[in-house]
Amino acid sequence: MPHNPLKLFSLKGKVIIITGGAGFLGTQYARALTGAGAKVMLWDMKKAPGVELVDITDEPTVQAAVKKIIKKYGRIDALVNNAAMNPAVGSPESQTQFVPYEKYPIDLWKQELMVNLTGMMICTKAVAPIMMKQKSGSIVNIASELSVTAHDYRFYDDPKNKKYKSVGYTTTKSGVLGLTRQWAVRLGQYNVRINAFSPVGMQTDKTPKDFIKRYAHSIMFGRMARPGEYTGAIIFLCSDASAFMTGHNLVIDGGKTAW
Numbered sequence: 001m002p003h004n005p006l007k008l009f010s011l012k013g014k015v016i017i018i019t020g021g022a023g024f025l026g027t028q029y030a031r032a033l034t035g036a037g038a039k040v041m042l043w044d045m046k047k048a049p050g051v052e053l054v055d056i057t058d059e060p061t062v063q064a065a066v067k068k069i070i071k072k073y074g075r076i077d078a079l080v081n082n083a084a085m086n087p088a089v090g091s092p093e094s095q096t097q098f099v100p101y102e103k104y105p106i107d108l109w110k111q112e113l114m115v116n117l118t119g120m121m122i123c124t125k126a127v128a129p130i131m132m133k134q135k136s137g138s139i140v141n142i143a144s145e146l147s148v149t150a151h152d153y154r155f156y157d158d159p160k161n162k163k164y165k166s167v168g169y170t171t172t173k174s175g176v177l178g179l180t181r182q183w184a185v186r187l188g189q190y191n192v193r194i195n196a197f198s199p200v201g202m203q204t205d206k207t208p209k210d211f212i213k214r215y216a217h218s219i220m221f222g223r224m225a226r227p228g229e230y231t232g233a234i235i236f237l238c239s240d241a242s243a244f245m246t247g248h249n250l251v252i253d254g255g256k257t258a259w
């Protein structure tokens, strides 16, 4: 153990990939990991400053992006598998994704499996051999508290046109836990860690007020998460502070799943 235990959380010089790095939480993670000393690579399908266009569902593109990082830095210390189809409440995408399950379009379901699960598999598969060779590394699979619960449709304030959080979302987030445990079996012998992280909903300045009120009622603190409240968990999972942790699901949900 270092003399100063806080050094366990240091990410100085570590090379870290964040998928979905242009998104709401991805940008928060990027700031936090950079602040802790890491060199952060952002992958996304959305154009944004400092972001490399990498579609995580396309295996050759992902393999090429990994090769590029190895050429430049010679190593990869952490991968944050964060990209997913997670339309914000009230957004146009949520109109098609939050429909009753008996009407759920199978094309959309397939797309969710592809991005939320297969994409995670493709990125893990590309990075794992490098970490196995290094005999070090940490992979963080972003799930959701919906990996261990079902979404409560009563949070949506629209009795005439009931909305349901995507069935594909909850299903794939539960799947992330299986993927995490099974990869942990493969990677443990190489001193490579892989854990899931399950946060609860974080409000944005666009989240409808009624939704916040109803959702907040399900959380022991009586509120949704605020920006920045998951960055400590991400630093912990990427750093040596979590050196003896693998195959786990870290739930941070303001107590939602505890009552």
Ligand SMILES: NC(=O)c1ccc[n+]([C@@H]2O[C@H](COP(=O)([O-])OP(=O)(O)OC[C@H]3O[C@@H](n4cnc5c(N)ncnc54)[C@H](O)[C@@H]3O)[C@@H](O)[C@H]2O)c1
Pocket: 019, 020, 021, 022, 023, 024, 025, 026, 043, 044, 045, 046, 054, 055, 056, 057, 081, 082, 083, 084, 085, 086, 087, 115, 119, 142, 143, 144, 145, 198, 199, 200, 201, 202, 203
């Ligand atoms: N926001 C929350 O409150 C919350 C709560 C629990 C879990 N999560 C999880 O956290 C993660 C981030 O969520 P967010 O709210 O920041 O969502 P977001 O939509 O803002 O970000 C997701 C990003 O992933 C990208 N993406 C989608 N498909 C991709 C692909 N094929 N290749 C590369 N990038 C792709 C999107 O362009 C987007 O920038 C997701 O896994 C989500 O399920 C979020």
